[in-house]
Amino acid sequence: MITGSIVALVTPMIPDSLDVDWEALERLVEWHIEQGTHGLVAVGTTGESATLSVEEHSRVIKKAVAISNGRIPVIAGTGANCTREAIELTAAAKLAGADACLLVTPYYNKPTQEGLYQHYKTVAEAVDIEQILYNVPGRTACDMLPETAVRLSEISNIVGIKEATGDLARAAWLIENSPKTFAIYSGDDHSARELMLLGGQGDISVTANVAPKMMAQMCEAALNGDAQQALAIDQQLLAIHDAMFVESNPIPVKWAVSQLGLINDAIRLPLTQLSQANQVKVIQALKSVSLV
Numbered sequence: 001m002i003t004g005s006i007v008a009l010v011t012p013m014i015p016d017s018l019d020v021d022w023e024a025l026e027r028l029v030e031w032h033i034e035q036g037t038h039g040l041v042a043v044g045t046t047g048e049s050a051t052l053s054v055e056e057h058s059r060v061i062k063k064a065v066a067i068s069n070g071r072i073p074v075i076a077g078t079g080a081n082c083t084r085e086a087i088e089l090t091a092a093a094k095l096a097g098a099d100a101c102l103l104v105t106p107y108y109n110k111p112t113q114e115g116l117y118q119h120y121k122t123v124a125e126a127v128d129i130e131q132i133l134y135n136v137p138g139r140t141a142c143d144m145l146p147e148t149a150v151r152l153s154e155i156s157n158i159v160g161i162k163e164a165t166g167d168l169a170r171a172a173w174l175i176e177n178s179p180k181t182f183a184i185y186s187g188d189d190h191s192a193r194e195l196m197l198l199g200g201q202g203d204i205s206v207t208a209n210v211a212p213k214m215m216a217q218m219c220e221a222a223l224n225g226d227a228q229q230a231l232a233i234d235q236q237l238l239a240i241h242d243a244m245f246v247e248s249n250p251i252p253v254k255w256a257v258s259q260l261g262l263i264n265d266a267i268r269l270p271l272t273q274l275s276q277a278n279q280v281k282v283i284q285a286l287k288s289v290s291l292v
Contacts, residue, residue, distance in 0.1 A: 001159070001183050002073045002100065003201045004038030005219040007208035008046035010254050011060060012263035020056055022063060024263045029067040031262060035212035037072065038202065038219065040064065041102055044077035045139065046206055046250040051268040057089060062096035075204075079104030079134060083119050090127040100130040102162060102204070107140035113148045124155045131157055136164035136187060146174050153182040162187040162204050168194055175199040189241040193234045196222035206244045207237060210256045210291060236289055243285035246278040256282050259292055 009032075012024035032040060042064040043049045043057050052060065061076040068074050076093035078101040080086040090101050105111075106119055124131055133152060137143035143165075152158050163171055164187025171191075174184050175198055183201040186192035192203035196219065208215040214233055221230035244253045251267065255274040258265035259282075265273065274282065286292045 001181070001201060002039045002075065003183070003219075003223060004203075005036075005208050005212070005215040006039040006041060006073075006075065006185070006202055006204045007032055007037050007212060007215075008041045008044045008204050008206055009064070010209055010250055010257055010263065011043065011047040011052065012257075013266040013268065015264050015266045018266055018268050020052075020060060021263065021266075025060065025063055026067050028257075028262055029064055029072075032208075032212050033068070033072050036216040037208060037212045038216060039073040039075060039099075040068070041075045041077055041204055042098075044102060044134075044204070045104070045136070046209070046253060047077060048250060048268060048271070049077050049079075051271070054085075054089065054092075058092040058096060061093050061098055065097040073099040075100045075102050075132065077102050077104070079106075081106035081109050083122055086119070086123050087126045090123055090129065090131070094127055094129040098129065100132055100159065101127075102132045102134050104134040104136065105140050105142040105144050107142060110142055113145055116142070116144050116148055117151060120152050120158060121155060124157050128157060130159045132159060132183070132185070133161040134164070134187070135161060138164075146170055146177070149174060150178050153178045159183060160185055160201070163195075164188050166191045168198065171195045171200060172198050189237075189244070193218060193222050193230050197225070197227055197230065206249055206253050207240050209253050210244075210260060210286065211237060211240055211289060214289065239285040239288045243282045246281050247274060252278065252282055255279065256286060259283065259286060 076098035078089035160183030166188035
């Protein structure tokens with residue numbers, strides 16, 4: 001089971017051409033390993049999965065796996081609103097050597113709960129790799145109910161869920177009613193500490209892109225049941241948690257990582273550069289924990 005601070009990694013790009021910046025990607029992965037990040041998600045929402053081609057998607061995963069070389073688990077974002085495409089991406093991730101896959105609920109077409117069950121069951125049966133469900137209804141207009149997640153947990157290679165609603169009562173119900181081998185991950189940095197103290201296994205984090213060491217320390221404390229230490233670190237990170245969502249993710253976090261000198265701030269349309277007013281807010285948050 002992958003546990004702890006799992007960074008939802010940004011995908012660096014070259015200005016003007018907006019091609020993937022492979023050198024910067026290597027720099028990022030090495031930095032996260034050095035900083036103590038426990039795992040990474042390649043090409044998730046924060047990695048601009050929606051604007052990468054299938055070929056680019058697969059290459060980023062393959063490159064992340066090659067760079068990490070077994071030193072850190074790599075979870076590949078392979079969700080789609082087309083079941084066949086999700087199978088294609090998941091199969092490519094397995095071929096690339098990913099440790100697991102993260103599959104967002106099918107967006108836009110609004111499947112029923114039975115449709116969600118059949119979608120994930122079909123992908124799981126088609127590709128023999130560990131798979132993590134991803135529920136983020138605020139972005140997808142599709143909410144996987146806890147009962148559906150528990151039903152899916154009975155499938156052997158569906159091993160967890162990233163629950164990004166921030167609803168701790170829902171998370172607690174999932175922890176109580178799913179198998180102990182089924183991991184419950186937070187997808188909401190603001191409530192991640194509390195979810196882990198309730199018995200969750202980690203945080204798939206946006207904040208970890210800019211404060212990886214502190215996020216790793218906070219997660220370690222929470223997973224060890226040290227509520228006081230986890231709270232102390234989390235309180236220092238509150239301004240970062242807020243700043244990463246002053247505009248649509250990954251606009252703020254990508255700009256923030258560029259301010260650390262690790263990547264350029266290039267981002268693909270329809271996403272645009274962080275506004276000047278919000279740049280001030282992000283810089284203030286970074287300064288609050290001496291990141292710049």
